[in-house]
Amino acid sequence: xxxxxxxxxxxxxxxxxxxxxxxxxxxxxxxxxxxxxxxxxxxxxxxxxxxxxxxxxxxxxxxxxxxxxxxxxxxxxxxxxxxxxxxxxxxxxxxxxxxxxxxxxxxxxxxxxxxxxxxxxxxxxxxxxxxxxxxxxxxxxxxxxxxxxxx
Amino acid sequence: xxxxxxxxxxxxxxxxxxxxxxxxxxxxxxxxxxxxxxxxxxxxxxxxxxxxxxxxxxxxxxxxxxxxxxxxxxxxxxxxxxxxxxxxxxxxxxxxxxxxxxxxxxxxxxxxxxxxxxxxxxxxxxxxxxxxxxxxxxxxxxxxxxxxxxx
Numbered sequence: 001x002x003x004x005x006x007x008x009x010x011x012x013x014x015x016x017x018x019x020x021x022x023x024x025x026x027x028x029x030x031x032x033x034x035x036x037x038x039x040x041x042x043x044x045x046x047x048x049x050x051x052x053x054x055x056x057x058x059x060x061x062x063x064x065x066x067x068x069x070x071x072x073x074x075x076x077x078x079x080x081x082x083x084x085x086x087x088x089x090x091x092x093x094x095x096x097x098x099x100x101x102x103x104x105x106x107x108x109x110x111x112x113x114x115x116x117x118x119x120x121x122x123x124x125x126x127x128x129x130x131x132x133x134x135x136x137x138x139x140x141x142x143x144x145x146x147x148x149x150x151x
Numbered sequence: 152x153x154x155x156x157x158x159x160x161x162x163x164x165x166x167x168x169x170x171x172x173x174x175x176x177x178x179x180x181x182x183x184x185x186x187x188x189x190x191x192x193x194x195x196x197x198x199x200x201x202x203x204x205x206x207x208x209x210x211x212x213x214x215x216x217x218x219x220x221x222x223x224x225x226x227x228x229x230x231x232x233x234x235x236x237x238x239x240x241x242x243x244x245x246x247x248x249x250x251x252x253x254x255x256x257x258x259x260x261x262x263x264x265x266x267x268x269x270x271x272x273x274x275x276x277x278x279x280x281x282x283x284x285x286x287x288x289x290x291x292x293x294x295x296x297x298x299x300x301x302x
Binding site: 087088090091093106107111113115116118130136138143144145146 | 295
């Protein structure tokens with residue numbers, strides 16, 4: 001068991017309130033040790049990440065990023081912004097979680113430096129299974145980059 | 152269930168013959184649908200990836216990259232080479248699998264664009280559990296970028 005749960009925060013950038021509800025529910029069910037931080041617009045997400053420059057204890061362990069927020073340009077700008085931030089913030093893994101299964105969106109997301117791409121579940125009960133997979137991989141298997149305050 | 156198993160290849164870049172043996176055994180146990188391609192030096196790995204420019208059907212779905220091959224400069228050069236290759240080859244997710252749990256190695260790997268970092272198991276039986284996690288996440292959950300020939 002990795003130590004990734006310690007002070008662990010997941011930044012969820014999602015503008016669809018239904019999906020946000022499913023994410024909150026799934027996190028309560030199978031990722032209850034992790035605090036969720038919810039942002040629903042590009043401006044909010046970027047302001048939050050910028051504020052982490054001065055409040056490193058707020059830094060997320062992992063970022064779950066929707067793409068169409070509401071346009072994909074919003075998602076791309078968030079992704080590019082985080083990847084251009086100073087070390088170690090630019091090292092935080094970003095998992096894209098979008099309803100789009102368009103080949104171009106998937107290719108561009110990997111091109112711009114996401115860690116992996118998940119197409120949103122189509123059935124309600126699948127959300128929990130997705131979060132079980134996220135828990136099992138990102139919290140129980142992977143070694144994450146250390147943020148300055150997380151030791 | 153995702154379609155990621157179709158013509159799926161895992162490129163394993165590993166110079167330690169014991170670890171290679173454990174990887175082969177774990178893949179037989181829980182990732183038998185996936186073909187493994189083994190390379191053990193920087194030169195071999197780069198030559199293989201370069202040959203994929205002309206033989207796209209050889210492209211791996213995922214790359215498992217050791218770092219000290221035998222020095223970490225060898226691992227960094229492979230990583231940088233792949234990330235500078237033409238689209239879509241540079242989009243292939245790279246998972247680093249190294250015995251090093253040094254903070255600097257982990258940070259630099261994320262900085263240079265790996266998808267996630269796994270510290271090698273210390274007990275033989277853990278290798279299978281690692282590969283079960285890899286299967287569950289990368290083959291059964293994630294949507295991978297399409298390589299031109301893999302449809």
